[in-house]
Amino acid sequence: MTDAANPTWFHEAHDYSGSAIGFRVTRQLHAEQTPFQNIEIWESTDWGNIMVIDGCMMVTGRDNFLYHEMMAHPVLFTHPRAKRVVVIGGGDCGTLREVLRHPGVEAAWQVEIDERVTRVSEMYFPELCESNGDPRAHLRFEDGIRFMKDAAPGSIDVVIVDSTDPIGPAEGLFTEAFFRDCFHALGDQGVIVQQSESPLYHGKILKALHGAMRAAGFGQTQTLLFPQPVYPSGWWSCTMAGKNLDLKAFREADVRAKPFETVYYNADVHRAAWAMPEFFRRLLEG
Numbered sequence: 045m046t047d048a049a050n051p052t053w054f055h056e057a058h059d060y061s062g063s064a065i066g067f068r069v070t071r072q073l074h075a076e077q078t079p080f081q082n083i084e085i086w087e088s089t090d091w092g093n094i095m096v097i098d099g100c101m102m103v104t105g106r107d108n109f110l111y112h113e114m115m116a117h118p119v120l121f122t123h124p125r126a127k128r129v130v131v132i133g134g135g136d137c138g139t140l141r142e143v144l145r146h147p148g149v150e151a152a153w154q155v156e157i158d159e160r161v162t163r164v165s166e167m168y169f170p171e172l173c174e175s176n177g178d179p180r181a182h183l184r185f186e187d188g189i190r191f192m193k194d195a196a197p198g199s200i201d202v203v204i205v206d207s208t209d210p211i212g213p214a215e216g217l218f219t220e221a222f223f224r225d226c227f228h229a230l231g232d233q234g235v236i237v238q239q240s241e242s243p244l245y246h247g248k249i250l251k252a253l254h255g256a257m258r259a260a261g262f263g264q265t266q267t268l269l270f271p272q273p274v275y276p277s278g279w280w281s282c283t284m285a286g287k288n289l290d291l292k293a294f295r296e297a298d299v300r301a302k303p304f305e306t307v308y309y310n311a312d313v314h315r316a317a318w319a320m321p322e323f324f325r326r327l328l329e330g
Contacts, residue, residue, distance in 0.1 A: 051068045051069060051070050051089055052068070052069060053066045053067065053068055053069065054066060054067050054069045054086055054088075054094070054096070056096075056099060056100060056101050058245070058276045060245065061245050061276060061277070063276070063277075065101065065274065065276070067086070067088050067090075067091055067094060067101075067104075067274075068088060068089045068090065069086045069087060069088045069089070069094070070087045070088065070089060071086070071087050072084060072085070072086055072087075073085040073086065073087050073093065073168060074164060074167070074168065076160065076164075078158050078160045078161075079158075080157060080158040081097050081098050081158060082097065082098050082099070083095070083096075083097055083160060083161060083164055084096040084097075085164060085168045088104070090106070091104040091105060091106040091107070091274070092104055092105020092106050093105050093168045093169060094274075095136065095164070095165070095168070095169070097161070101274045101275065102136065103136050103138070103165075103169065103172070103274075104274050105169065105171075107272065107273050107274060108136075108138050108169075108172065109306075109307040109308055110270060110271060110272050110273075110280075110307075110308050111138075111239075111270075111272055111275075111280065112138035112139050112141070112142050112172075113142055113306050113307065113308050113309040114268065114270045114282055114308070114309060114317070115139045115142070115204055115206055115237060115239060115282055116139050116142035116143050116145075116204065117142060117299075117306065117309045117314075118237070118268055118282070118284070118294065118309070118314050118317065119202055119204060119235050119236075119237040119284055120143065120146050120149070120202060121294045121295045121296075121298060121299050121314065122235055122284065122286070122289070122291055122293075122294045122295075123201055123202050123233060123234070123235050123289075124233055124289070124295075125148060125201075126146070126148065126149060126201040126202045126235075127148060127149060127150040127151070127201055128149075128150065128151050128152075128199065128200050128201045128202075129143050129149055129151070129152045129153070129200070129201060129202045129203075129204065130152070130153045130155060130191070130192070130195075130200050130202070130203050130204070130229075131143065131152065131153065131154045131155065131204045131206055132155050132188035132191070132192070132203065132204065132205045132206065132207065132217065133155075133156055133157075133188060133205065133206040133207040133217070134154055134156060134204070134206035135154075135156035135158060135159075135161030135162045135165065136161065136162070136165040136169055136172050136173075137154065137162060137165055137166075137169075137172045137173040137175070137176055138169075138172040139154075139204060139206045140152060140154045140175060140176070140181060141172055141173070141174060141175040143204070144175040144178050144180060144181060145304040146304075147303065149180060150180060151180050151182065152180055152181055152182065153182045153184055153191075154181065154182070154183050154184065155184045155186060155187075155188040155191045156183070156184070156185055156188075157185070157186065157187055157188060158185070159185040162176075162183065162185070188205075188217065189216045189217065189222055189225075192222065192225040192226050192229055193225045195225070195228075195229035196229070197228050197229065198229070198230070198231045198232070198234075199229055199231075200229045200230050200231065200234060201230070201231055201233075201234055201235075202230075202234065202235050202236070202237075203226050203229070203230065203234070203235075203236040203237070204236075204237050205217055205236065205237065205238040205239065206239060207238070207239060217238070218238070218249070218252070218253060218256065219256060220256040220259045220260050223236070223256055223257050223259075223260035223261075223262070223285070224260040224261065226260070227260050227261040227262060227287065230287055231287075232287060232288055233286070233287060233288050233289045234286070234287045235284055235285070235286045235287070235289070235291070236257075236262070236284065236285050236286075237282050237283065237284045237285075238253065238257075238282065238283050238285075239280075239281075239282050240253055240267060240281045240282055240283040241280070241281065242275065242276050242277040242279055242280060242281070243267070243269060243279060243281050243321070243324050244277040244279055245276050245277050247324070247327045250267065250281065250283065250324075250327070250328070251327055251328060253283055254267075254283065254328060257283070257285040258285075260285075261287075262285035262286060262287060263286070263287065263288070264285065264286050264289075264290070264291050265283060265284065265285045265286075265291075266283065266284050266285075266291040266292065266318065267281050267282070267283045267284075267320070267324075267328075268281060268282050268283070268284070268314075268317035268318060269281050269317055269319070269320075269324075270282075270308075270313075270317055292318060294311075294314055296311045296314075296315075299311040299314060
């Protein structure tokens, strides 16, 4: 039996890449099958609690700051003055927490299809959920695709798509139709950012994502790269698309003067995340 005195290993196999990742765990803290997916929480020896959804590592207590900060801060410092933000997915609430660190944000909607992800996160990752009670936070448990389709034109400044892989409930979040609805819902200088998988393993997904965003009407797209140890290859990305603004002209002075602390993100990291390896540049241009 797994316990603190006799740890074992939890592995996630990536058949498509011939690789796997593993964590030393002491016990399973939670397991349930929701109407949408299977959720597990494991206690680990070195990475804090680990959330696993449908067998895939989602969040750990040790490294989640990398993903959450890069999903929230680059896009918010790219928009001239974001007041209304929508997070699609993001049920662990870490991205919402980072969004609400920005005092200029007046309202943030987190639209998560599976309420159980948020309720389990409140139990096992309370530090990620510390902004759930913020009066600017609006937790909605419904279909994010439908939410964006119904959004009034020009009513949103920034959309953050904090989704799982493009399979199952998240598959529709990677399509031209979804991005077209986001385009219409965003204001004149609106920006969307989508988690966009590993540049090493998921090149076809990334190239298709850029194509779908541009086909939906966005004039510019930009992928940002960052480390993420618990995700396949340890190297991850997010991709921005903007309306009527230069995605590389972020508010650098405001980043340097930000009134909150970050663990990873700063102005130099933001700029460095634009750098494209040659193989990736050729992929997107080919």
